[in-house]
Amino acid sequence: MLSVPLIYGLAGILLFTFALRVALSRVAFLRRVLAINVAGAGIFLVFIATAYKGAEQAADPVPHALVLTGIVVAFSATALAIALARRLNRSADND
Amino acid sequence: METLIWNLFDVLLLTALLALGWSALSTSNLRKGIALFIAFGLVLSLIWARLKAPDIALAEAAIGTGLTGALLLAALRDEESAPAETSVQEPGNRFYAYLLMLVTIILTLILGWGLIDALMNRQHPGLAYDVFAQLDQSGVSNPVTAVLLNFRAYDTFLELAVLLAAVLGIRSLNITRQPYLKAGPVLSGLTVWLVPVLILMSAYLLWVGAHAPGGAFQAGAVLAAAGVLLRLSGYPAAGLPARLLIRRAFMIIGVLVFAMIGLGLMVLGRGFLDYPVAWSGSLILLIETAATLSIATILIMAFLAGESGEPEHQEKPSC
Amino acid sequence: MTELIAIALITVGLMFFIAGSIGLLRLPDLYSRLHALTKADNVGLGMMILGIIIISGDLLTSLKLILVWLLVLASSAASAHLIAQRARRRERGLWKP
Numbered sequence: 001m002l003s004v005p006l007i008y009g010l011a012g013i014l015l016f017t018f019a020l021r022v023a024l025s026r027v028a029f030l031r032r033v034l035a036i037n038v039a040g041a042g043i044f045l046v047f048i049a050t051a052y053k054g055a056e057q058a059a060d061p062v063p064h065a066l067v068l069t070g071i072v073v074a075f076s077a078t079a080l081a082i083a084l085a086r087r088l089n090r091s092a093d094n095d
Numbered sequence: 096m097e098t099l100i101w102n103l104f105d106v107l108l109l110t111a112l113l114a115l116g117w118s119a120l121s122t123s124n125l126r127k128g129i130a131l132f133i134a135f136g137l138v139l140s141l142i143w144a145r146l147k148a149p150d151i152a153l154a155e156a157a158i159g160t161g162l163t164g165a166l167l168l169a170a171l172r173d174e175e176s177a178p179a180e181t182s183v184q185e186p187g188n189r190f191y192a193y194l195l196m197l198v199t200i201i202l203t204l205i206l207g208w209g210l211i212d213a214l215m216n217r218q219h220p221g222l223a224y225d226v227f228a229q230l231d232q233s234g235v236s237n238p239v240t241a242v243l244l245n246f247r248a249y250d251t252f253l254e255l256a257v258l259l260a261a262v263l264g265i266r267s268l269n270i271t272r273q274p275y276l277k278a279g280p281v282l283s284g285l286t287v288w289l290v291p292v293l294i295l296m297s298a299y300l301l302w303v304g305a306h307a308p309g310g311a312f313q314a315g316a317v318l319a320a321a322g323v324l325l326r327l328s329g330y331p332a333a334g335l336p337a338r339l340l341i342r343r344a345f346m347i348i349g350v351l352v353f354a355m356i357g358l359g360l361m362v363l364g365r366g367f368l369d370y371p372v373a374w375s376g377s378l379i380l381l382i383e384t385a386a387t388l389s390i391a392t393i394l395i396m397a398f399l400a401g402e403s404g405e406p407e408h409q410e411k412p413s414c
Numbered sequence: 415m416t417e418l419i420a421i422a423l424i425t426v427g428l429m430f431f432i433a434g435s436i437g438l439l440r441l442p443d444l445y446s447r448l449h450a451l452t453k454a455d456n457v458g459l460g461m462m463i464l465g466i467i468i469i470s471g472d473l474l475t476s477l478k479l480i481l482v483w484l485l486v487l488a489s490s491a492a493s494a495h496l497i498a499q500r501a502r503r504r505e506r507g508l509w510k511p
Binding site for chain 1: 105109112113116117119120125128129132135136139142143146147148150151154155158159162163166167170171173174192195196199202203206207210211213214221222223226227238239241242243247250251254257258261262264265268269270312316390393394397398400
C-alpha cells in the first residue's frame with residue numbers, strides 16, 4: 001500500500017499546494033517567483049514518482065521526457081517574469 | 096533488511112525536501128530563502144537519482160537549481176539597489192487569507208485522493224512498453240533521448256520555439272546590463288580552469304546522450320553555466336560571440352535545423368520529422384548539436400537580461 | 415577484505431562530514447565556520463571517493479570520481495575565499511586607495 005510512488009507523489013502534492021498558497025498571497029514578488037518554482041518542483045515530483053516502476057524494472061521514459069522539457073521551460077518563464085517585473089519597476093519609478 | 100534501509104533513506108530524503116521547501120518559502124530574509132531553495136534543488140536532484148531518473152537529475156542540478164538560483168540572486172541584487180516604491184502595503188484581507196487556506200486544504204485532499212485512486216485502481220501500462228519495443232529502431236539506446244528526439248520530436252521542436260519566444264520577449268523589454276567587477280586572482284584562476292572543463296563536459300554530455308544519461312539539454316545547460324561563470328568573473332559578453340549576426344544565428348539554429356530536417360523529410364516523401372531508420376542516429380546527433388548551441392545561447396541571454404542595471408544610457412539593442 | 419577497507423574509508427569520510435556540520439552549527443565566527451566546513455568536507459569527500467573507487471575497481475569510473483573530487487576542491491576553495499573576502503570588506507569597508 002505504501003509504495004514508493006505513493007509517498008513521493010504525496011510529497012509532491014504537499015509541495016505544490018503549499019507553494020501555490022504562498023504564490024497567491026500578498027508577499028514580495030521574488031518570494032512568489034520562488035514559490036512558483038517550488039510548485040513546479042512538486043508537479044515534477046508527482047510525474048517522476050508515478051513513472052517509477054520498481055527497483056528491477058526500468059522507469060517509464062515518457063514522463064521523464066515531459067519533465068525534462070518542463071524544467072527548461074520553467075527556467076525561461078522565471079527569467080521572463082523577472083524581466084517583466086524589472087521593466088514595470090523602472091517605468092513606475094520614472095513617473 | 097535492505098528494503099528497510101531504502102525506506103529509511105526515502106524518509107530522510109522526503110523530510111529534508113519538505114523541510115527545505117517549507118523554510119525556503121517561510122524565512123523572512125529573501126536571500127536566505129534563495130539559498131535554501133538552492134539546497135532544496137540539490138536534495139531534489141538526489142531524489143531524481145533515487146527514482147531512477149538520472150537525466151532529470153543532471154538537468155535539475157544544472158538548470159533548475161544552478162541557473163535559476165543564479166538568476167534569482169541577480170534579481171535580488173537589482174531589487175536591493177532599486178527598491179520598488181510602488182509595492183502595495185495595505186493590510187491583508189482576513190477573509191481572503193482564510194479562503195485561500197480553505198481552498199488549499201480542499202485542493203490537497205482532492206489531489207491526494209486522485210493520486211491514491213490512480214495508483215491503486217487505475218494501473219495502466221502506459222507508453223513505456225511501446226517505447227521499449229521500438230527502441231532499437233530509434234537510432235539511440237537511451238530511452239529518454241529516443242522519446243525526446245524521435246518519438247516525440249515534434250514536442251521538442253515546439254519547446255525550442257518556446258525558449259526562443261521567451262528570450263525574444265526578454266530582449267524586447269530593453270533592459271540594460273551592468274557588468275560585474277573584474278574578478279580577483281582566485282576567481283579568475285578558477286574561471287580559467289573551469290570554463291574549458293565545462294566546455295569539454297558539455298561536448299561529452301552531448302555525445303554520450305545517445306546511450307547513457309545525457310543529451311542536448313544537459314549539454315546546453317553546462318555550456319550556459321560556463322557562460323554565467325564568465326559573466327560573474329567580469330567578462331560582460333559572457334562568452335557569447337561578439338558579432339551580432341553570429342549571436343542571432345546561434346539563437347535560432349536549433350529551431351532552424353529541426354524545421355529544415357522536418358521539411359526536408361517531407362520533400363523526400365516521408366512525414367514531418369519521420370526519420371528513416373538507417374539515418375536516425377545521425378539525424379538525432381545533428382539536431383542535438385544545433386539544439387545544444389541554441390539552448391546554451393538562449394539560457395545565457397535569459398540570464399544576462401535578468402542582470403541588475405540602472406538604465407544610465409539607452410544603448411542600442413544588442414540582440 | 416577490500417569491502418571492509420572501503421567501508422572503513424567511507425565511515426571515516428562520514429565522520430569528517432559530521433565534524434564539519436557540527437562546526438558549521440556551533441562555531442562562533444564566520445571565518446572559523448568556513449574553515450571547519452571546507453577543510454572537513456574536502457577530506458571527507460576524498461575519503462568517501464577513495465572508498466567508492468576501491469569498491470568499483472573500474473579505471474574509467476575511478477578517473478571520473480577523482481575529477482569530481484578535484485572540481486569540488488577547486489570550487490569550494492574559491493567560494494570560501496570569496497565569502498571570507500566579502501565578509502572582511504564589510505567589516506573594514508571597501509578598499510580606499
